[in-house]
Amino acid sequence: MAITTTALIALSLLAGSWALRQAWLGDRRSLYASMAAACLALAVAIAVWGFGGEIGIPIAIAGFAPAALLVVYLGRTVRPPLSRPVREVSALRRDIPYRDTARILASVVLTVPIALAIGGVLAVLLPFEAQTRVIVTLYLLPLVWACAMAWTISVRSAKTLAIGGAGVSLFCAAVLVPRLF
């Protein structure tokens, strides 16, 4: 039973991914888009029917990635290798190494206290009971840290960085300091 269900889910996911690609190619877009949506919904429905809602949905979501990647791979275009290297224009300006090192360190190290402070604020302010507040914060903390890292490393101006960091720190301090003392 499990093997049949798995095979049906795989087939639906493959059909859905194929239809998505056809829609992307542009030929009868709405027809293929509807077909893709139907096939993917069917895959989720079969997974939920076969394995229950709690694990059926994650199974369908996990299975979609290899199915889509297989469709992408089968639709690849193979071109002959270039006979001479192409001179390409960089999208990045050439930074001096110490500046890059400083940006990496700033994005990784400076964001730790900021992320922890935001986590503390969330653990205090989220409108749930204590247990839920802490667990939701635990889930949000890596995302907050990652977004802080992404922003810090992408921001070009030290002034923006300083103003942003100071603003967040002041807000967190305003929330947390009265609770600590």
Add this chain to the structure above:
Amino acid sequence: MRWNPSLVRATLAGHSLLGLAFGALIYQVCLTGTLSVFATEFRRWEQPAAPHVTAVSPEGYANAAALALEQPGGAAGGRVMLVGPKPDLPRFEIRLPESAGGGYADDSGKVAEPVHTPWIDFVVHLHDDLHIPYPWGSLIVGLSGAVLLALIVTGICAHSRIFRDAFHLRRGGSERLSEADLHNRMSVWALPFHIAVALTGTILALVWIVAPVLLPLGYDGDMRRALTELVGPQPQARETAQAPLPDIAALIHHVEAEHAPAKVNFVDIGQAGTAGQLIKLIATAPGDLARGEEYYFAADGRFIGSGGYAKGPAAKQMIGALTPLHFGTFGGFTTRLIYGILGLVLCGICVTGVNIWLIRQRSLGRGSETWTRVWTAVVWGQPAALCFAATGAYIGASSLPVLYVMFTVLSIITSTIIPPQRLKQFLIGSTSVALLSAITANAFTHGLFPADPIAIAVNVILAMAALGFGWTARHTSSE
């Protein structure tokens, strides 16, 4: 849809910097994580002669607990963990972390042989904390997860043609375009997996490091309540007087009757055989995303409460789902296979990401042969080092981490000796040889046809992988 060009430029620069700085670490964590997904199969491969137990009766658990306490220098006052069999790991394991003893037992709870799975233990440990003492190892692994999340955020912001190029995969032609297509397609289509694995991995690695900050704030300083609500009740440390175990079989019967079709497959006794002991039973039911529901009993067998990981509040269920979502254990072998494939995809994303940067630098006339060599040594040296460590485990190497570091350093030194064109070929070939040596060592130790058929299947798959690596080495251009 097009992103703002200045946002794209800025985030692409940030994406490149983060990727370059942490590419090797993330690749290593992903590679060992991919192997860890199949830890149960590798455990059976390393110890195929251990007793094959498909089910343990409540009386079997009770007997195992009693035997653990009776052992000379036994577990009294310490922790006794009885890990029941699962469909993919038909073993009954007795764990006594604070005393010698324990091992794989038969279904009556009598220990037959100690657990001896050094290689997969080494790999899992490498994935968890890089064999670096707490908290630094966990911190570095947690950092790699957070950086991976940051790379996902910057990658999405930098990918201005995310929908327009959704199915474009151009191979051949411009090397950079070819690598970029592969990098972007693998990143975008497996995005939910990447986010789930990075998020849960970061939480698992950092939970006990950030808890001292979050718990006092969330619970207004009431740490006792925080620990009871989040971790469950703890043994009474002051109650150290000897006391008999409660009727564990009756407790298991009670839980299984009350919560059918759930089956108890883990018994954890804290401060065993004392008046302060605490019995925790974990029961799993089909269809649960959580790894199991916990039921707590006091020293006298009185029911204290349940953990709520499977049937409790949504927040507790989120905690219960962390490990299954990270390792893909929620849907049997099929989901683990999908996780294995997507784990390799994640490794491929790390590799192609750095490759794109190296190719771009080369095309701008700023290429560094040293960094190209070192990156090749990292990418292809790691599988070889891990496989040679497996052989080392069979021939009784005293320290697998040292052996692994030695092979890793050796592969990097090799990159300075062997011409760069031949380096990749050499390291892929080495991985093939390392795999064959691991299979040979396994066959010498356990015979060609060990008792556990999974061990044979693993050997066959490893042999196919060795052939695949050998074929790739032979057909890798040395030009």
